[in-house]
Each structure stands twice: as C-alpha cells, then as structure tokens.
Amino acid sequence: MSSVTPDRSKVQPAPPGIMVIFGAGGDLARRKLFPALYHLMTDGLLAENFRIIVVDRRDRDAKDYRAYIDENARPHVSKAMNDDLWQELLQRIHYLNGDFQQANTYTRMSTLIDEIDRDYHTGGNCLYYLATPPDFFGDIATQLHAAGLSAESAGQWRHLVVEKPFGRDLESARALNRTLQAAFNEDQIYRIDHYLGKETVQNILMYRFANSTVEPIWNHRYIDHMQITVAESIGVETRGGYYDTAGALRDMVPNHLLALLSTVTMEPANSLDGNAVRDEQAKILRAIQPILPEQVLTDVVRGQYAEGVSSKGEPVPGYRSEAHVAGDSATETFVAMKVLIDSWRWAGVPFYLRTGKRLPGRYTEIVVQFKEAPNMMFRDSLVRREQVPPNTLVLRIQPNEGIGLSFNAKVPSTVPQLSPVEMDFSYKDYFGDGPTTGYETLLYECMNSDPTLFKRADVIETGWELVEPILDVWHALPPRDFPNYAAGSWGPDEAAALMSRDGRAWRPCKACSVD
Ligand SMILES: NC(=O)c1ccc[n+]([C@@H]2O[C@H](COP(=O)([O-])OP(=O)(O)OC[C@H]3O[C@@H](n4cnc5c(N)ncnc54)[C@H](OP(=O)(O)O)[C@@H]3O)[C@@H](O)[C@H]2O)c1
Known part of the structure; x- marks a missing residue:
C-alpha cells in the first residue's frame, strides 16, 4: 500500500x-x-x-x-x-x-x-x-x-x-443564542460539534466535490437510499444524571446526525469560505421535510435498553438500573428515524438515521446504497437475483476511518456466477495517523478565525425545529413498552421494521458479535 x-x-x-x-x-x-x-x-x-x-x-x-x-x-x-x-x-x-x-x-x-x-x-x-x-x-x-x-x-x-449541548429544545436554543449574541457577535461565536473535526467527515466534502466521478451519480437517479448509524456499545457510564434529562434524540440527532446528513447531502459551495459552506448546510437542513405529529408514530422509533450482554460478552444492567437514572425512567437510549429531503437532487430518496447505546458495536458510518442495476442480461442465466445486490459505498467515520465500495464481480468458473466484492480505502494505510481527538483541527481553525467547521446559530435552530415535533409527541405519549431492547442487540424490533416495510434493511455489522 x-x-x-x-x-x-x-x-x-x-x-x-x-x-x-x-x-x-x-x-x-x-x-x-x-x-x-x-x-x-x-x-x-x-x-x-x-x-x-x-x-x-x-x-x-x-x-x-x-x-x-x-x-x-x-x-x-x-x-x-x-x-x-x-x-x-x-x-x-x-x-x-x-x-x-x-x-x-x-x-x-x-x-x-x-x-x-x-x-x-x-x-x-x-x-x-x-x-x-x-x-x-x-x-x-x-x-x-x-x-x-x-x-x-x-x-x-x-x-x-x-x-454542545446547544439548548435542550428549540426555545432554549433560541434563548441561548440570544444571550450569546448579546455578548459576542455571531462571527465571534464558535459552536463545537466535534464530529465536524473528524478527518473523515471533512473528507466527505473533498471526496464528493474533488472527484468528477462522484457528483454525477450523487442524486435520486442513482441512489436508492442512505443510512447513517452512530452506534455506541457502552451504556451511560457516569453520565446518567445528564443523560436521563436528555436522551438519545437530544444528545445525538440535532447535532451529530444532522451534521453528517447535511455534509453528505449539501450542494457544492462556491468556495471553502466558512459562510459559503455553512450557507449550503443550512439550506439542506431547511429542505428536510418537517415530521408531522402522525408521522412520529410511523417514521420515528424510540427504545430503551434492558439488561443484556455487552459487546464484550459480559452481563450488563438495564438502563433503569444505571447510576443516577430514575427507576421508572422514560428516557430513550435509542432512536431510529426516516427523513426525506425536498429538493430536486434528493426527491424520493429516504435517509434512515439511527443511534443508540448498548448496541453490539461502536462505530459511525454512512451507507450509500445505489439503485439496482437492470438485471435482464442475467434473467435466463444461472446467476440468481440475490447474487447481484445493489452497489454500496460506505463512508466509515470511526473506527478504521476510510471508504469502502462493494460491487459485483464474476466468480472465476466455467458457469456464470457473480459475487459482491469490496474495494477499500483506509485512511491510516495511506496517510498514517492523522489528528486524533478531532479537537486539534477545531482549535487550530478557531485560532485562525475560520468558522467553516463550527455551527452557526441558524443551523442549530433548524436542527431543533426538525426534532421539536418528535419531542412534543413523545412528551404527550410516554412510552408504554420501555425497556424494549436487550443490551447488546440492535434496538427494538420496530427499528428493523422501519426499513423492512420499505423493502430495505440496515447494513449488517461485520465486526460486531450480532449482525
Ligand atoms: N467530556 C467530554 O468528552 C465531552 C465531550 C463532548 C462535549 N462535552 C461538553 O463539554 C462541557 C464540559 O464537559 P466535562 O465533561 O468536562 O464536564 P465536567 O467534567 O463536569 O467539568 C466541568 C468543570 O466545570 C467546573 N465548574 C463547575 N461550576 C463551576 C464554577 N461555578 N466555577 C468554576 N468552575 C466550575 C467543575 O469544577 P469542579 O471540578 O470543581 O466541580 C468542573 O471542573 C459540557 O458542556 C459537555 O457537555 C464534553
């Protein structure tokens, strides 16, 4: 290499x-x-x-x-x-x-x-x-x-x-922004989302916009759907007090998950200037279809872990038995949702997001699944349809940062047979160890007065606007089935159903104990 x-x-x-x-x-x-x-x-x-x-x-x-x-x-x-x-x-x-x-x-x-x-x-x-x-x-x-x-x-x-956290709902985020802006000008305020400091997140923009082969296919004509997974294998550890007042939705979605979603879906900016990039991110976030209250029941899944077995094979307690967590807590430790973006580029393409604690592995990835190829050429051959899965591109944010492309290749044999194969780019193999905490780049950019990787007030508020209806519905209808997934599993059954009813499935985790 x-x-x-x-x-x-x-x-x-x-x-x-x-x-x-x-x-x-x-x-x-x-x-x-x-x-x-x-x-x-x-x-x-x-x-x-x-x-x-x-x-x-x-x-x-x-x-x-x-x-x-x-x-x-x-x-x-x-x-x-x-x-x-x-x-x-x-x-x-x-x-x-x-x-x-x-x-x-x-x-x-x-x-x-x-x-x-x-x-x-x-x-x-x-x-x-x-x-x-x-x-x-x-x-x-x-x-x-x-x-x-x-x-x-x-x-x-x-x-x-x-x-982070920048507020705990839209109203408190607006109030915080008003207070900060009364003391500092907006261009003096650097709101950190350390995900944006990660090399691979920054590389998504470079990969998309510095390669002429990528952008032409980065739209609804070629892409079937995308999945974004931010999986944690640990429980709440020592953060039970904070977490029980926040939950997975507040803790992860308006910030990290939407930062990943906007990076992977935004239009090209006309320069790398801080406001040019952030204008495009704000624009795409505003184009996400608002989730209506009735859609919260069908397109958003919440879960809380029960006792189970950790990814290391050890028995672990349920969320309600963790330190500083209420014994009858209704706080979610898992959320999965489907969103659509109202734009020409993304018309009809669903984006499935999920995040949770006590899942079978710790990783963050974006899966871009392309549409199936028209398979008429193989219809009367020995190649079975399931041997020609759609191509997928996986952007690995952590660990093992890199990009993998799976496509179909002929298996060497006298009869026609196909098998998915993978091409893999690993950051570490090519470039050695990069900045490690994610904070190096952010501190350096802040000292250089470059706000590109920091969140502007409008981006924060747009994120909260999107999750606000979910918070409202969940508040009005407390969960009746919590806890509803075992520690060490992939969340409640409804998360798999969210995909399967659209004829899709979450990408299995190869490095995890459970798919
Ligand atoms: N830890 C992480 O990896 C992480 C990651 C992402 C974001 N964050 C965010 O970063 C922020 C800090 O997190 P943290 O984990 O470092 O919190 P932390 O461990 O609770 O530290 C907060 C510090 O503030 C000090 N403090 C509190 N009230 C004070 C006061 N009135 N005057 C002077 N000092 C005071 C505390 O002092 P004492 O020690 O004397 O109590 C403590 O040292 C939080 O907003 C958190 O959400 C943290």
Whole structure:
C-alpha cells in the first residue's frame, strides 16, 4: 500500500493568543483539550507565544494544576511523547483560581490577560473555551462582555467556543443564542460539534466535490437510499444524571446526525469560505421535510435498553438500573428515524438515521446504497437475483476511518456466477495517523478565525425545529413498552421494521458479535 505524507510546508502555526479554559478541572480539559494542544504543538502548529489560562475553583495553584494535568491528560496523548515539549506546554499554563459565577473572577482575568499580553506578546487575541456544564454558557458569555473581555480592538480577535449541548429544545436554543449574541457577535461565536473535526467527515466534502466521478451519480437517479448509524456499545457510564434529562434524540440527532446528513447531502459551495459552506448546510437542513405529529408514530422509533450482554460478552444492567437514572425512567437510549429531503437532487430518496447505546458495536458510518442495476442480461442465466445486490459505498467515520465500495464481480468458473466484492480505502494505510481527538483541527481553525467547521446559530435552530415535533409527541405519549431492547442487540424490533416495510434493511455489522 502506498503511503502519502501530508505536505506541511504551507501549514503555518496559528497566530499568537491566550486560550482561557473555563471548567479546567473537568473531564473535557484533561481527556481532549490538553492532548489536542500537545498534538498541535508536536506538529508545530501552536505559536511560540501561545499561552493558556485555566479557570479552576479547587484549592490548588499553578504547580498543583500542572501536576494534575501531567497525571491525568498524559494518558490521553496518542502521539509519541516528547517530555521536553510536554513540559513546555505545561509551563505555558497560568492559573486563575475562581468561581466563574463571580464577577471578580473576570476582573482578575482581565488583569491577568493584560499582564500575559504585555509579557508574551499574545496580540490581544483570546479564545474563551467553555468546557463547563451547559447551564453556565450564557452566564459566562454575559460576564465576559460585562468585564469588557469580548470587545475586539483593530487587528485582534476574541472568540468564544461553546460545547454542545446547544439548548435542550428549540426555545432554549433560541434563548441561548440570544444571550450569546448579546455578548459576542455571531462571527465571534464558535459552536463545537466535534464530529465536524473528524478527518473523515471533512473528507466527505473533498471526496464528493474533488472527484468528477462522484457528483454525477450523487442524486435520486442513482441512489436508492442512505443510512447513517452512530452506534455506541457502552451504556451511560457516569453520565446518567445528564443523560436521563436528555436522551438519545437530544444528545445525538440535532447535532451529530444532522451534521453528517447535511455534509453528505449539501450542494457544492462556491468556495471553502466558512459562510459559503455553512450557507449550503443550512439550506439542506431547511429542505428536510418537517415530521408531522402522525408521522412520529410511523417514521420515528424510540427504545430503551434492558439488561443484556455487552459487546464484550459480559452481563450488563438495564438502563433503569444505571447510576443516577430514575427507576421508572422514560428516557430513550435509542432512536431510529426516516427523513426525506425536498429538493430536486434528493426527491424520493429516504435517509434512515439511527443511534443508540448498548448496541453490539461502536462505530459511525454512512451507507450509500445505489439503485439496482437492470438485471435482464442475467434473467435466463444461472446467476440468481440475490447474487447481484445493489452497489454500496460506505463512508466509515470511526473506527478504521476510510471508504469502502462493494460491487459485483464474476466468480472465476466455467458457469456464470457473480459475487459482491469490496474495494477499500483506509485512511491510516495511506496517510498514517492523522489528528486524533478531532479537537486539534477545531482549535487550530478557531485560532485562525475560520468558522467553516463550527455551527452557526441558524443551523442549530433548524436542527431543533426538525426534532421539536418528535419531542412534543413523545412528551404527550410516554412510552408504554420501555425497556424494549436487550443490551447488546440492535434496538427494538420496530427499528428493523422501519426499513423492512420499505423493502430495505440496515447494513449488517461485520465486526460486531450480532449482525
Ligand atoms: N467530556 C467530554 O468528552 C465531552 C465531550 C463532548 C462535549 N462535552 C461538553 O463539554 C462541557 C464540559 O464537559 P466535562 O465533561 O468536562 O464536564 P465536567 O467534567 O463536569 O467539568 C466541568 C468543570 O466545570 C467546573 N465548574 C463547575 N461550576 C463551576 C464554577 N461555578 N466555577 C468554576 N468552575 C466550575 C467543575 O469544577 P469542579 O471540578 O470543581 O466541580 C468542573 O471542573 C459540557 O458542556 C459537555 O457537555 C464534553
């Protein structure tokens, strides 16, 4: 297999600046942010005068915090560890002890930013990263504004990075957007969906629009349907408290699943400019047919796992027995749905989406199933119809990122026989290991003021508009059959029925214990 080394000669380090991490003692900071910063540093993509302020309310100082990150973030670094570089990253940390609900934290922050700017020439640039519980997003933005920390002087930037979830329904998403936009301009707000930081998701656009063989067949004339699966094999682990108030629909659909759907269905943008791409994504999301209340009963399936056997073969408890989950919880841990897009390109093509916890495998993929070939040539031959399945293209987002195409080939023999065969492109084989957490690209793009991979307010709200009728119907009609699938299975029977009644089936998982 040939391998290609990316040409880094044109890639410059990001501009200087200060990254302020709110919630620096949390899970995201240690598992993702510091490993991602280290990976950027090893690739020479962090400016020499890039500094980090951590906002933390524990009883510790800079030395203790560095020791904490050394111990807790180091195991999540996946590139080769260069101790000198790692220590250099730790030495760039400035510690700000304080509660981010208190105004004086921001006055002290302002003084610290000025000092660092003077000593390290950070250009007045600041990236405020809200690695905090979502209830604090609006308040922190407001306090930053009140302390004069959101204002940009000529030639400098001040960016606010917000993690998901962006609200819990349309009304709260709108309210959050209003609060954020009262404190920062929309072009200063970077809403992260880490799926968009994944190489393979970005590659979908490159694959579609940089290959002349792909676009001509990427429409209703050649494509029968698409399936998007985001499967998790784990349960809710330690996140029961949050998850029980959210559920699979809120947690995954308006953000990750719709991000994948829009990327795979949008029209070509006229440039890679942030707003050109996001305009097209917004347009395709607005073209999704609204789901009517009566359709929720037929085209959307919800499920909750009962006890069963994990993908590793171990007995596992049902959702209602997980920590911090109500014993009679009506929260769904699985959702499958069918959507249609009102556009010339996608007229009549169904898109089936599914996601859930405690499924037989952990993977994310998009399956593009093409229409059947007219098989009249084989009608009177020994080739049976089922030996000529339709072609499928599988875009693997994780793990084993790549693209696979299955097509039919003649089996060597004296009688005509056909068999599906596969052509496979694996990212790792060609390009080696790329950025690993997905956060490297997002942080780098944010420092470079490129919003392409971040969600705009209208895209977020369109996503919630789509799921709102489902939330309403589910709220009015609580589930009567929960739990309705065993841990380690592919969700409730209705999920298979959603496809089979259209004469289709979910693509079996080859790497899973159960198809
Ligand atoms: N973890 C992930 O992999 C992940 C992935 C995707 C998105 N997210 C999102 O990222 C955000 C952060 O997640 P997380 O898992 O890192 O949460 P977390 O582990 O609960 O961390 C939140 C941090 O905020 C701190 N905090 C809370 N209130 C504070 C206050 N008033 N003043 C100062 N600090 C305060 C907490 O401090 P204490 O430690 O002192 O309580 C904690 O360190 C969430 O919005 C989450 O949905 C996380």
